[in-house]
Amino acid sequence: MRLRKKHWARPEMEASHIVITDQYNHMGKWNENFENNNEIHLELGCGMGGHIAQRSRQNPNINYVGIDLKDEVLVNALRKVKKLRAEEKLQDKDINVRLMPLNIMLIDNVFAKDEISKIYINFCNPWPKERHNKRRLTHTKFLEQYKKFLKLGGEVWFKTDDTGLFEDSINYFKExxxxxxxxxxNLHYSGFENNVVTEYEAKFTSMGMKTMFLVAKLVVSD
Known part of the structure; x- marks a missing residue:
């Protein structure tokens, strides 16, 4: 679905310390931006922000960075984070979330080696046509990029409702x-206890959708 342009979105985001618009000026210095030495978790395609907002509230001693392409989506993530954390009466700079408008294909030089401890990929575009497979966020092409900044022993948590993407991704990770x-x-019947339900997940689970999920640990780094 084509999003209607929201001209007010970028000014609202730029007014908040939570949103990072100088994406390439923090490589190797993300802990300075958060003003602590806590580990950093990254969500690729954070969408409307429900997942990252809940994670950040549950884990105040972990820093979170969320990336999405469209201002029209990311501004809602900003509002959701601030609303969910409002009762804590924190200033924006003290909330353990940073949001960043960025095409994930351009993620090189955003993070330094070993700067990220965990990556979340939730319900990304499955790109089912073979000629488009390299656009998948779990494709080996992208995984090789992530390995440049994901710590050895770090994890990727991946959720999808697309069987083809899931099974191909198993091979991508192993490769x-x-x-x-x-x-x-079937995540919701697996006994896994640390799931945070996304907006998409809640909607389609109520319609009978099964969520597939895996945790992949980086054991071989270049």
Whole structure:
């Protein structure tokens, strides 16, 4: 669905310390931006922000960075983070979330080696046509990029409702030096206790959708 342009979105985001618009000026210095030495988790395609907002509230001693392409989406993530954290009466700079408008294909030189401890990929575009497979966020092409900044022993948590993408991704991870530590074709009946339900997940689970999920650990780094 084509998003209607919201001309007010970028000014609202630029007014908040939570949103990073100088994406390439923090490589190797993300802990300085958060003003602490806590580990950093990255969500690729954070969408409307429900997942990252909940994670950040549950884990105040972890820093979170969320990336999405469209201002029209990211401004809603900003509002959701601020609303969910409002009762804590924190200033924007003290909330353990940073949001960044960025095409994930351009993620090189945003993070330094070993700067990220965990990556979340939730319900990304499955790109089912073979000629488009390299656009998948779990494709080996992207995984090799992530390995430049994901710590050895770091994890990728991946959720999807697309069986083809899920099964191909299992192979992508194995080919790229990851070990599959957890895998299920029906997350909500798997006994896995640390799931945070996304907006998309809640909607389509109510319609009978099954969520597939895996945890891949980086065991071979270049």
């Amino acid at each position: 790229s030096g990851f070990e599959i530590n957890f895998l299920t074709y």
